[in-house]
Amino acid sequence: SQTIHQWPATLVQPVGSPLSLECTVEGTSNPNLYWYRQAAGRGLQLLFYSVGIGQISSEVPQNLSASRPQDRQFILSSKKLLLSDSGFYLCAWGTSEKLFFGSGTQLSVL
Amino acid sequence: EDQVTQSPEALRLQEGESSSLNCSYTVSGLRGLFWYRQDPGKGPEFLFTLYSAGEEKEKERLKATLTKKESFLHITAPKPEDSATYLCAVLKNTDKLIFGTGTRLQVFP
Known part of the structure; x- marks a missing residue:
């Protein structure tokens, strides 16, 4: 069966520091991968999606970037975090018609 | 403008x-x-x-229905373990998925 791993679960970072969140999927090959952000009082916002190694589409211009160095690995990064980057970050695999989410990373930028 | 609105925000x-x-x-x-x-x-x-108006789906105590302008998630005889936030999402034919902000449900014994 397929499983998705996301870490860390919580992260507290100072403004201006770098960020790296990692997500891996097991039990499937060439999955579509997604990064979402969930802010308080707002719906899930799609940040990036990838249909294959090295193929990244960005949905919203921002201070973040994504990379897919391996088939089942998806990384969310930032060179310098802003206060507005705080939120709950979710990795997912699947399709728009059925997404399987990881357990999320709660990021607090102070 | 595309919009997905969930109500109520919270339900006890x-x-x-x-x-x-x-x-x-x-x-x-x-x-x-x-x-x-x-x-x-x-x-x-x-x-x-x-996918279409009039369609219904059921799972345990939950039943989802769809009309041309809204969907309902009916919860019959809820139990405390049904406590969670329930999210609705709409998929456009452009493959864009739009999430609502959710309804936070609390069920008390």
């Missing part, structure tokens, strides 16, 4: 007290509507897909 029920959650949408080119359940500090978990 006594165990066994049935109720409904609403998801209303204004989007052009609807391809499908989805319900997810999200427990605190966790990622959403897929519940249902609805």
Whole structure:
């Protein structure tokens, strides 16, 4: 069966520091991968999606970037975090018609 | 402008007290509507897909229905373990998925 791993679960970072969140999927090959952000009082916002190694589409211009160095690995990064980057970050695999989410990373930028 | 609105924002029920959650949408080119359940500090978990008006799906105490402008998630005789945030999402024919902000349900024994 397929499983998705996301870490860390919580992260507290100072403004201006770098960020790296990692997500891996097991039990499937060439999955579509997604990064979402969930802010308080707002719906899930799609940040990036990838249909294959090295193929990244960005949905919203921002201070973040994504990379897919391996088939089942998806990384969310930032060179310098802003206060507005705080939120709950979710990795997912699947399709728009059925997404399987990881357990999320709660990021607090102070 | 495409919009997905869920109501109420929060709902408190006594165990066994049935109720409904609403998801209303204004989007052009609807391809499908989805319900997810999200427990605190966790990622959403897929519940249902609805594609056309009049369609209904059931799972245990939950039943989802769809009309041309809204969807309802009916909860029959809820139990405390049904406590969670329920998210609605609408998929456009452009493959854009739009999530609502959710309804936070608390069921008390």
